Amino acid sequence: MRILADAQALEAAGRDVIHLEVGEPDFPTPQPIVDAGIAALADHRTYYTGACGLPQLRAAIAGFYASRFGVRVDPRRIIVTPGASGALQLILALLVGRDDEVLLADPGYPCNRHLVRLFEGKAVNVPVGADTRYQLLAAHLGAHWSDRTVAALVASPANPTGTVLEAAELAALAGACRERGGALIVDEIYQGLVYDRPHETALSSADDVFIVNSFSKFFQMTGWRLGWLVAPDWAVDDLEKLAQNLFLAPPTPAQHAALAAFEPATLAILEARRQELDARRNYLSARLTQLGFVQAATTEGAFYLWVDAARFTDDAAAFAAQLLADEAVAVTPGLDFGDAPTMLRFAYSQPIARLEQACDRLAHFCKQDLQNGVFRP
Amino acid sequence: MRILADAQALEAAGRDVIHLEVGEPDFPTPQPIVDAGIAALADHRTYYTGACGLPQLRAAIAGFYASRFGVRVDPRRIIVTPGASGALQLILALLVGRDDEVLLADPGYPCNRHLVRLFEGKAVNVPVGADTRYQLLAAHLGAHWSDRTVAALVASPANPTGTVLEAAELAALAGACRERGGALIVDEIYQGLVYDRPHETALSSADDVFIVNSFSKFFQMTGWRLGWLVAPDWAVDDLEKLAQNLFLAPPTPAQHAALAAFEPATLAILEARRQELDARRNYLSARLTQLGFVQAATTEGAFYLWVDAARFTDDAAAFAAQLLADEAVAVTPGLDFGDAPTMLRFAYSQPIARLEQACDRLAHFCKQDLQNGVFRP
Ligand SMILES: Cc1ncc(COP(=O)(O)O)c(C=O)c1O
Numbered sequence: 001m002r003i004l005a006d007a008q009a010l011e012a013a014g015r016d017v018i019h020l021e022v023g024e025p026d027f028p029t030p031q032p033i034v035d036a037g038i039a040a041l042a043d044h045r046t047y048y049t050g051a052c053g054l055p056q057l058r059a060a061i062a063g064f065y066a067s068r069f070g071v072r073v074d075p076r077r078i079i080v081t082p083g084a085s086g087a088l089q090l091i092l093a094l095l096v097g098r099d100d101e102v103l104l105a106d107p108g109y110p111c112n113r114h115l116v117r118l119f120e121g122k123a124v125n126v127p128v129g130a131d132t133r134y135q136l137l138a139a140h141l142g143a144h145w146s147d148r149t150v151a152a153l154v155a156s157p158a159n160p161t162g163t164v165l166e167a168a169e170l171a172a173l174a175g176a177c178r179e180r181g182g183a184l185i186v187d188e189i190y191q192g193l194v195y196d197r198p199h200e201t202a203l204s205s206a207d208d209v210f211i212v213n214s215f216s217k218f219f220q221m222t223g224w225r226l227g228w229l230v231a232p233d234w235a236v237d238d239l240e241k242l243a244q245n246l247f248l249a250p251p252t253p254a255q256h257a258a259l260a261a262f263e264p265a266t267l268a269i270l271e272a273r274r275q276e277l278d279a280r281r282n283y284l285s286a287r288l289t290q291l292g293f294v295q296a297a298t299t300e301g302a303f304y305l306w307v308d309a310a311r312f313t314d315d316a317a318a319f320a321a322q323l324l325a326d327e328a329v330a331v332t333p334g335l336d337f338g339d340a341p342t343m344l345r346f347a348y349s350q351p352i353a354r355l356e357q358a359c360d361r362l363a364h365f366c367k368q369d370l371q372n373g374v375f376r377p
Numbered sequence: 378m379r380i381l382a383d384a385q386a387l388e389a390a391g392r393d394v395i396h397l398e399v400g401e402p403d404f405p406t407p408q409p410i411v412d413a414g415i416a417a418l419a420d421h422r423t424y425y426t427g428a429c430g431l432p433q434l435r436a437a438i439a440g441f442y443a444s445r446f447g448v449r450v451d452p453r454r455i456i457v458t459p460g461a462s463g464a465l466q467l468i469l470a471l472l473v474g475r476d477d478e479v480l481l482a483d484p485g486y487p488c489n490r491h492l493v494r495l496f497e498g499k500a501v502n503v504p505v506g507a508d509t510r511y512q513l514l515a516a517h518l519g520a521h522w523s524d525r526t527v528a529a530l531v532a533s534p535a536n537p538t539g540t541v542l543e544a545a546e547l548a549a550l551a552g553a554c555r556e557r558g559g560a561l562i563v564d565e566i567y568q569g570l571v572y573d574r575p576h577e578t579a580l581s582s583a584d585d586v587f588i589v590n591s592f593s594k595f596f597q598m599t600g601w602r603l604g605w606l607v608a609p610d611w612a613v614d615d616l617e618k619l620a621q622n623l624f625l626a627p628p629t630p631a632q633h634a635a636l637a638a639f640e641p642a643t644l645a646i647l648e649a650r651r652q653e654l655d656a657r658r659n660y661l662s663a664r665l666t667q668l669g670f671v672q673a674a675t676t677e678g679a680f681y682l683w684v685d686a687a688r689f690t691d692d693a694a695a696f697a698a699q700l701l702a703d704e705a706v707a708v709t710p711g712l713d714f715g716d717a718p719t720m721l722r723f724a725y726s727q728p729i730a731r732l733e734q735a736c737d738r739l740a741h742f743c744k745q746d747l748q749n750g751v752f753r754p
């Protein structure tokens with residue numbers, strides 16, 4: 001967050017900043033979605049919808065699960081939300097009561113900890129490392145699950161690490177949570193953005209999990225603020241009431257636009273962009289390794305590389321701040337995601353030419369740094 | 378809520394339902410705003426904005442306070458939110474800790490009670506009646522403020538009563554909260570929709586209040602999900618962090634569209650619509666009085682009439698359900714807003730011809746009802 005603000009300030013001062021810190025690729029929303037949004041506005045679709053979203057969008061999302069993953073979901077179990085942010089908020093509002101505990105992987109998406117605390121619950125950080133590809137697994141539960149624990153929250157592909165949970169791991173996690181009388185929440189916001197393997201959904205491994213998803217990342221609709229959740233049937237009525245109180249409804253023009261998200265023309269654009277992201281990933285990964293940054297786990301999804309800068313520094317936050325100031329390259333320090341003082345997150349959200357420029361600047365910075373020893377005094 | 382679902386079911390079954398239950402006028406968003414939204418989409422303004430919204434929109438809102446009310450507000454103190462819903466949530470998330478109390482007028486907008494409880498606070502309902510035009514005033518605080526009270530929340534114009542707080546009453550309330558070390562939150566979502574008097578803002582009466590507002594009602598942008606809050610300077614940084622965790626950002630196309638909300642062409646459309654609402658108010662108010670419904674306080678704003686149906690029933694919820702079933706006229710029972718078993722809320726959100734039809738059906742229903750005595754057995 002500080003890096004983002006500093007990067008914007010530098011930019012305002014006229015510097016050419018390369019943004020590898022933001023969780024948003026440079027692609028605009030695919031044209032068929034934009035066109036559907038424009039048509040909806042021209043057609044005056046500007047009124048409130050129901051709290052759970054347009055029935056036809058809920059049906060379209062159910063159709064997507066059927067056609068893409070061969071999974072049947074009753075559209076009633078799909079609730080359209082203001083982004084995955086809204087979905088996470090709704091699910092945590094439902095599950096977390098006073099002093100209830102939620103297990104979260106550390107490192108992980110930082111907002112979740114704050115949401116749990118906002119509802120007066122306790123976010124329990126479970127340290128995860130390269131040995132489990134930075135994923136929280138069933139094997140972790142024993143040491144961290146207490147009689148106040150109500151849920152475990154995982155993400156696949158994950159932010160900041162880009163790693164993916166296997167179907168068997170998801171089934172084991174869901175079973176382990178179920179056995180303990182708790183819920184499993186799986187954040188699939190980066191679904192579709194995986195590179196060396198087929199897309200999956202945790203719904204293929206278990207039907208009683210809470211799924212978080214979004215039109216932000218794979219569908220490249222970040223600014224529209226639209227996502228969804230899939231809930232077990234027993235939770236739907238309560239989630240609807242919560243949605244009513246928290247949001248009233250998700251944005252209407254965005255919902256109409258999103259109806260075009262599942263069309264073949266859109267999916268073709270998205271597949272081309274996925275391949276472009278894959279090429280960027282391979283480029284950046286190779287260059288960073290060459291420079292001496294260590295990737296302890298293979299990044300299979302999302303658009304992030306999670307690298308160890310221990311060769312250069314024991315304070316990656318200071319390293320990132322200096323890199324920004326000296327070379328106008330913005331990356332996110334690991335401390336933003338948990339207890340990871342030497343780690344950095346690089347988002348390959350820019351074209352390869354731009355990544356190349358960033359790596360050249362980084363090479364210059366690291367060489368200088370090693371010479372004058374700023375980060376290993 | 379039940380009425381809304383039942384009304385939709387009736388409609389789906391082919392009945393011609395007259396909707397006087399929804400908090401949304403029949404007007405579409407004014408064309409200049411729609412056009413600005415379309416232009417923004419065509420221009421690919423589909424990325425995340427900062428958590429507090431576009432700087433130019435925050436500046437435009439500040440400009441609106443200056444030009445319309447002669448009030449100076451630093452744009453930094455204005456945070457753009459996903460509707461007034463988002464603004465209420467942010468402010469309550471900031472102010473309400475475990476077991477903290479918030480004073481709310483009963484009757485009042487029901488979501489607020491739920492939000493306070495979600496943050497593990499206690500919503501203290503303060504019964505208000507016709508003697509204070511259903512408004513919570515400084516005089517009420519003595520009896521309800523405890524050492525756990527952190528804020529009082531009022532609305533002007535109010536939902537469901539449409540009544541307005543006077544500048545002097547707002548100043549007294551703000552002073553009384555300040556003295557007790559608490560905050561005053563003023564929901565001004567119906568600002569601009571007042572009929573026999575000039576528009577006002579509580580910021581003219583006190584600078585240290587939390588203001589909630591929205592593009593939903595006066596600007597007729599309900600489905601876009603865009604609102605704002607004005608906070609005291611000390612609260613801004615914490616609110617920004619909360620906004621980041623809860624929403625990430627407000628919807629981008631809506632923000633660009635809203636830049637056209639303050640243009641003279643838009644304001645002219647809105648003024649004509651305000652006059653139309655005034656005419657509807659006068660028509661419906663006269664007809665309901667004629668029919669025997671009692672308006673205990675003059676409705677000066679919003680688009681609601683709050684009437685006592687005691688002449689017909691001591692169970693206005695049953696009355697409303699029967700009115701919907703028999704005559705396909707949907708109105709909201711008072712119990713949805715608090716301890717008001719004989720009250721009804723009529724929204725004059727339909728054209729006069731339609732209100733006339735509704736009143737004719739209502740007249741038929743009441744005559745029948747008085748004859749067969751369904752509601753006074
Ligand atoms: C893991 C994860 N979950 C949820 C979100 C929220 O995204 P949105 O609200 O735009 O859908 C993000 C955004 O970066 C994320 O990385």
Ligand SMILES: Cc1ncc(COP(=O)(O)O)c(C=O)c1O
Nearest residue numbers: 400460461462486536566591593
């Ligand atoms: C008093 C009041 N506050 C807040 C809201 C929330 O409106 P929105 O989130 O659309 O701005 C409403 C909606 O009816 C309302 O009546």
